[in-house]
Amino acid sequence: MTVTASPASRAAEILSRPVTLNGLTVPNRIAMAPMTRMFSPGGVAGEDVRSYYARRAAAGVGLIVTEGTYVGHDSAGQSDRVPRFHGEEQLAGWAKVAEAVHAEGGTIVPQLWHIGMVRKEGQAPYPEAPAVGPSGIRTDGTEGAGKAMTRRDLDDVIGAFAEAAAAAERIGFDGVELHGAHGYLIDQFLWAGTNRRTDAYGGDPVARTRFAAEIVAAVRANVSPDFPVIFRYSQWKQDAYEARLAETPQELEAILSPLAAAGVDAFHASTRRYWIPEFEGSDLNLAGWTKKLTGRPTITVGSVGLDGDFIGAFMGEGSPVQGIDDLLDRLEREEFDMVAVGRALLQDPEWASKVLAGRFDELKPYDAAALKTLS
Numbered sequence: 001m002t003v004t005a006s007p008a009s010r011a012a013e014i015l016s017r018p019v020t021l022n023g024l025t026v027p028n029r030i031a032m033a034p035m036t037r038m039f040s041p042g043g044v045a046g047e048d049v050r051s052y053y054a055r056r057a058a059a060g061v062g063l064i065v066t067e068g069t070y071v072g073h074d075s076a077g078q079s080d081r082v083p084r085f086h087g088e089e090q091l092a093g094w095a096k097v098a099e100a101v102h103a104e105g106g107t108i109v110p111q112l113w114h115i116g117m118v119r120k121e122g123q124a125p126y127p128e129a130p131a132v133g134p135s136g137i138r139t140d141g142t143e144g145a146g147k148a149m150t151r152r153d154l155d156d157v158i159g160a161f162a163e164a165a166a167a168a169e170r171i172g173f174d175g176v177e178l179h180g181a182h183g184y185l186i187d188q189f190l191w192a193g194t195n196r197r198t199d200a201y202g203g204d205p206v207a208r209t210r211f212a213a214e215i216v217a218a219v220r221a222n223v224s225p226d227f228p229v230i231f232r233y234s235q236w237k238q239d240a241y242e243a244r245l246a247e248t249p250q251e252l253e254a255i256l257s258p259l260a261a262a263g264v265d266a267f268h269a270s271t272r273r274y275w276i277p278e279f280e281g282s283d284l285n286l287a288g289w290t291k292k293l294t295g296r297p298t299i300t301v302g303s304v305g306l307d308g309d310f311i312g313a314f315m316g317e318g319s320p321v322q323g324i325d326d327l328l329d330r331l332e333r334e335e336f337d338m339v340a341v342g343r344a345l346l347q348d349p350e351w352a353s354k355v356l357a358g359r360f361d362e363l364k365p366y367d368a369a370a371l372k373t374l375s
């Protein structure tokens with residue numbers, strides 16, 4: 001007789017398996033996706049930010065990836081309410097966040113961020129700093145809106161990422177995630193649409209990956225060998241949902257191999273809907289392909305736990321409702337190793353504990369009002 005596990009017990013069994021990312025053991029398969037919240041005046045994560053993350057760790061999130069936090073370069077960001085990962089007060093604020101998450105049994109990595117050509121002129125925290133990028137081109141194609149980075153700029157930014165990673169280890173974080181996704185600086189180098197350089201940092205996919213790989217190598221050299229370095233990337237860009245870095249698995253491999261060789265321990269493949277196949281002829285999604293091509297652990301993400309109506313409202317189009325079974329099947333087949341959850345975890349801080357206990361009927365439906373508070 002075949003005994004079929006109920007969805008509830010299956011979810012508990014599969015999602016509560018620990019997973020290892022280099023020297024870090026994460027207690028289960030659920031990650032909190034990085035989400036910019038802009039609740040950190042002066043770039044300092046305060047008490048409310050601390051309890052926001054600690055609440056989710058206490059309720060079963062195995063790995064918290066913090067909101068994007070600016071590295072120490074004047075052009076890195078454009079809001080004084082986004083937390084910074086440099087400066088005494090800012091790092092002291094972050095140290096307390098890490099401590100609070102650990103006290104609840106969770107693990108936490110900061111997402112290190114430079115926005116590059118997304119920066120508008122005259123914005124905080126350094127209004128006079130220019131927007132910088134590979135070729136001074138925005139992801140929407142606007143030319144001449146910023147500065148093409150010089151050798152000195154490249155070295156400064158690489159150094160800023162390396163310093164932030166060392167600070168993360170020093171103040172008690174469990175690893176770092178490098179934000180190489182969504183059309184921000186690192187992705188502007190990866191993508192041919194924004195990278196028109198004719199030096200060693202532009203041209204074919206391997207050359208376009210050089211800047212990212214140098215950041216990874218500098219980070220790797222500045223932290224302990226077992227300190228996990230996660231690299232987040234995406235095909236899509238903020239201003240260009242249909243943009244793609246790679247049209248084929250071979251092109252994707254050309255980008256991912258140098259990153260893995262430079263020292264990436266795990267990849268976080270950002271998609272808007274995790275169940276969409278990435279390339280023709282296979283059901284694998286972007287995280288699945290990433291794992292297959294690199295052999296590294298991967299994190300998937302995209303509309304987990306959301307209902308169709310909300311996806312439609314947020315993304316401007318309709319979409320089918322996706323149950324948890326498909327996700328569990330893919331985890332079980334080891335297509336990927338972890339699943340990151342964004343908006344569902346904003347809505348319901350207890351999302352993970354409810355799912356791990358099979359209490360699906362207690363999950364709260366998403367309401368965009370959740371974006372406005374740190375509850």
Ligand SMILES: Cc1cc2nc3c(=O)[nH]c(=O)nc-3n(C[C@H](O)[C@H](O)[C@H](O)COP(=O)(O)O)c2cc1C
Pocket residue numbers: 033034035036037067068111179181182232270271272301302303304306340341342343344371
């Ligand atoms: C309010 C908000 C802020 C976000 N900020 C970031 C960010 O700082 N860094 C990042 O890589 N992704 C960011 N994202 C994307 C999420 O990490 C995630 O990939 C996306 O929301 C899809 O996951 P979900 O469908 O579970 O929400 C953000 C998403 C939202 C909704």
